[in-house]
Amino acid sequence: MASQRLLRFDDKVGLIDQTASLLLDALCARQAVNGSASLCLTGGALANQVYDQMAAAARSSHLRANNIHLWWSWDFFVATDNPERNSLQALSRLAGALSLDPAKIHPIPSSSVTSDPEAGAAQYAQELREHDPIDICLLELNPSGQIAGFFPQHLSPTSTSLVAGITDAPLEHPELVTLTRQGLNTSREIWVIASGEDVASQLHQAFDQDPVLPASHLTGSESVLWLTDAQAVSQMPFHHCTL
Numbered sequence: 082m083a084s085q086r087l088l089r090f091d092d093k094v095g096l097i098d099q100t101a102s103l104l105l106d107a108l109c110a111r112q113a114v115n116g117s118a119s120l121c122l123t124g125g126a127l128a129n130q131v132y133d134q135m136a137a138a139a140r141s142s143h144l145r146a147n148n149i150h151l152w153w154s155w156d157f158f159v160a161t162d163n164p165e166r167n168s169l170q171a172l173s174r175l176a177g178a179l180s181l182d183p184a185k186i187h188p189i190p191s192s193s194v195t196s197d198p199e200a201g202a203a204q205y206a207q208e209l210r211e212h213d214p215i216d217i218c219l220l221e222l223n224p225s226g227q228i229a230g231f232f233p234q235h236l237s238p239t240s241t242s243l244v245a246g247i248t249d250a251p252l253e254h255p256e257l258v259t260l261t262r263q264g265l266n267t268s269r270e271i272w273v274i275a276s277g278e279d280v281a282s283q284l285h286q287a288f289d290q291d292p293v294l295p296a297s298h299l300t301g302s303e304s305v306l307w308l309t310d311a312q313a314v315s316q317m318p319f320h321h322c323t324l
Contacts, residue, residue, distance in 0.1 A: 083300045087288075087307040089314050093276045096310045097127070100274055101134035103308075104217065105142045107270070111216050112145055118216050119150035121260075121268060123229065124167030125221035127276050132171050136178035146179035152215055155230035155259035156189040158198045158246070165254065166191065187212075189258045198246025201258045206244040209264065214302065218260075218268035222287070222313075224279040225251075228295040230259025243267065262298050271301040275313040284309065285316040 090096040104120070111118035122128070139146065156167045163169070168188035175181070187208060190201035209215075226233040230247055243264035247257045265271065273296065275284050284307070287296035299305050 083302060084304045085307070086304065087309060087314070087317075089309050089311060091311055093127075093310050093312075096274065096276055096308060097130045097134050100131050100272075100308050101138055104131070104135060104219070104272070105138060105144055107217060108149065109143045112148055117148040117150065119152065119213065121152040121154050121215045121218035122167065122171045123154045123220050124156070124170065125223065127274055128219065128221045129170055129174060131219070131274065132174040136175050139175075139178050144179075147182045147185075149179075149181065150185045150187065150212065150215075151175075151181065152187045152209070152218075153189050154218060154220060154265060155257055156191070157252075157254040158192050158201060158256040158258055159254055161188075161191040161193040163191075192256075198248060198256050198258050200246070202242070202244040202246040205258060206242060206264070209243050209267075215268040217270045217272060218265060218301070220265070220271060220273045220296075220299070222273055222275040222280050222283055222296055224277075224283065226283045226286075226294050226296070228273075228299070229265060230257045231262075231295040233293050233295065262295075266298075266300045266302070268301050269303045270306065271299050271304070272306045272308060273299065275307065275309045277310070278312045278315060280313050281316040284313055288317065 090099055108118045153168055157165055190204050195201045220228055241263055242261055245261050249255050250257050286294045290297050
């Protein structure tokens with residue numbers, strides 16, 4: 082069974098800084114063993130702040146950016162140049178600081194290149210199958226309980242499909258393409274970032290294995306790492322000990 086670990090930082094700033102630092106270190110470690118590494122990105126305000134910090138710290142790290150494969154766990158099925166695309170938001174932050182190899186950037190198909198979300202999902206699933214499993218999949222826990230492209234009342238299909246096309250997501254853009262539960266859990270490591278009191282109940286439910294919550298179904302093939310701040314874990318049980 083994959084291990085579960087939770088790291089708590091004092092505040093949001095510490096969470097962002099340390100997540101970026103830990104990601105860079107983990108990717109460098111993967112490269113040291115395998116020569117390359119792969120990272121699956123997500124969308125969200127907190128994730129974007131992590132990317133900003135990664136870009137700032139990457140120049141002084143040992144990361145070989147041209148040996149990084151970038152994937153996405155979900156994205157809106159809108160035009161490629163739509164500013165709400167997760168891939169566009171992430172690359173606008175990372176590409177200026179990292180010498181990425183365009184051939185190793187794998188955005189989810191948009192409405193500019195394929196006919197509908199189902200077709201985009203089939204295309205992305207095929208691309209995933211042609212590569213090694215993702216090393217690290219970064220996700221953000223949303224106050225609504227959203228993980229990747231799924232919500233508490235809108236769970237991932239339990240089939241063996243890696244990617245799904247969604248047409249009725251409870252978002253401003255209801256059409257999207259997302260990795261399924263199966264797709265997410267083929268990643269070697271899953272990292273979930275969570276910040277603020279408004280996610281505290283969702284985080285507690287996830288650790289209680291509430292089946293309604295998408296985050297409760299995350300396993301990864303090796304480990305799940307939760308990166309939180311003090312407010313996010315305010316409803317979690319804890320123990321004081323003295324040595």
